[in-house]
Amino acid sequence: MDFLEEIGARRYLNAEDTFTKNGASRMSPAVYQAMQEASAWWVDLYEVQRETGRAIARMTRNEGAYITSGAACGLTLCAAAALCGEDWDAWHALPDASRLAKNEAVLLTPQLTPYACSVAASGARIVQAGAPGEYVSARVLEQAVTEKTAVIFYFLYHGACLSLPLEEALQVAKAKGVPLVVDAAAQLPPAENLWKYTRMGADLVVFSGGKALAGPQDSGLVFGSQKWIERFIRFGAPEAGVCRGCKATRESMAGLYAALKEFLAEDEEARQKQLMEKCLLGRRTMERCGFRNIRLDPLGPVGQASPRVYGEPPTATAAALRESLREAGLLVGLEGEGIWFHPQMLTLQQTQEACRILAEQAGRPAQA
Numbered sequence: 001m002d003f004l005e006e007i008g009a010r011r012y013l014n015a016e017d018t019f020t021k022n023g024a025s026r027m028s029p030a031v032y033q034a035m036q037e038a039s040a041w042w043v044d045l046y047e048v049q050r051e052t053g054r055a056i057a058r059m060t061r062n063e064g065a066y067i068t069s070g071a072a073c074g075l076t077l078c079a080a081a082a083l084c085g086e087d088w089d090a091w092h093a094l095p096d097a098s099r100l101a102k103n104e105a106v107l108l109t110p111q112l113t114p115y116a117c118s119v120a121a122s123g124a125r126i127v128q129a130g131a132p133g134e135y136v137s138a139r140v141l142e143q144a145v146t147e148k149t150a151v152i153f154y155f156l157y158h159g160a161c162l163s164l165p166l167e168e169a170l171q172v173a174k175a176k177g178v179p180l181v182v183d184a185a186a187q188l189p190p191a192e193n194l195w196k197y198t199r200m201g202a203d204l205v206v207f208s209g210g211k212a213l214a215g216p217q218d219s220g221l222v223f224g225s226q227k228w229i230e231r232f233i234r235f236g237a238p239e240a241g242v243c244r245g246c247k248a249t250r251e252s253m254a255g256l257y258a259a260l261k262e263f264l265a266e267d268e269e270a271r272q273k274q275l276m277e278k279c280l281l282g283r284r285t286m287e288r289c290g291f292r293n294i295r296l297d298p299l300g301p302v303g304q305a306s307p308r309v310y311g312e313p314p315t316a317t318a319a320a321l322r323e324s325l326r327e328a329g330l331l332v333g334l335e336g337e338g339i340w341f342h343p344q345m346l347t348l349q350q351t352q353e354a355c356r357i358l359a360e361q362a363g364r365p366a367q368a
């Protein structure tokens with residue numbers, strides 16, 4: 001009897017997305033092994049954080065890297081570090097930032113998502129740049145930045161059509177002398193995004209470790225200059241304070257490091273070919289089952305290079321099919337009249353099994 005049987009929880013194949021609620025990523029044996037090795041001994045956690053960060057920074061062509069327990073708490077950490085500067089007392093007063101001269105974080109109105117709460121959790125007052133439904137230009141962003149602004153956050157993808165491009169936002173930030181943080185949590189693949197935004201001039205860039213990187217689900221990365229990384233090491237977990245809850249264990253540091261090594265070792269073309277192969281299996285299954293408006297999208301739900309397949313089921317409604325797939329142990333996405341099949345995290349064998357379930361539930365037997 002394995003763990004899931006023992007506690008009485010169901011198991012699924014995840015062809016929906018790297019959603020935390022689904023368990024998100026799937027770690028490889030090499031990742032488990034690194035975690036096990038890190039677990040066997042006690043360490044100086046500060047040293048492991050610093051050295052793992054150094055190694056990851058070298059691998060990803062960044063000046064510095066810091067491991068958090070996820071992208072969301074990476075946002076909190078960046079905001080808190082921007083608020084307090086080098087001030088120890090200011091750090092320990094957070095989330096009370098009322099006495100700080102610079103206690104505001106500027107976010108672009110079209111980019112607002114519930115992740116803004118992770119910025120606010122630092123104690124920063126959120127200031128919105130732009131009116132709802134209107135384009136945020138460089139001028140609008142400039143006007144939102146005042147002498148009270150500690151940091152600007154820029155969320156990639158969400159609200160992009162109503163937001164000035166990142167290049168322009170960076171120009172505004174530089175001109176105003178305010179650091180800019182990029183939330184790139186789910187912007188992988190391609191691997192080059194790991195260094196793209198820091199190269200463009202972003203002060204800090206946040207990624208999830210538990211999505212495409214297939215590291216521990218409770219891991220994340222912040223890239224930035226050594227000055228910022230040292231501040232994170234000084235103020236972040238295990239130090240008490242507003243980010244104590246963001247602690248990363250030595251096991252998750254080891255796991256994320258191993259996952260990154262694997263992710264970077266894979267040639268981007270080979271990665272795309274493999275992802276596409278799994279999508280083609282899904283598409284063929286949909287075709288055989290008589291799905292309508294089948295479409296292979298080369299991009300994932302937040303514009304990352306992660307292909308997926310859309311199709312409208314021939315008999316049942318999409319919502320009903322999705323429910324019966326779930327009952328049968330397969331998670332897929334839902335949009336309008338159709339389902340999304342996104343096998344990013346599945347092995348080839350799991351994808352074949354997912355296709356078998358799909359064919360079965362869509363009412364046609366699978367064929368070899």
Ligand SMILES: *Cc1c(COP(=O)(O)O)cnc(C)c1O
Nearest residue numbers: 070071072073115185186208220
């Ligand atoms: C997933 C996601 C996060 C949160 O990432 P975690 O690693 O799960 O904390 C933050 N921002 C965006 C844009 C995301 O997609």
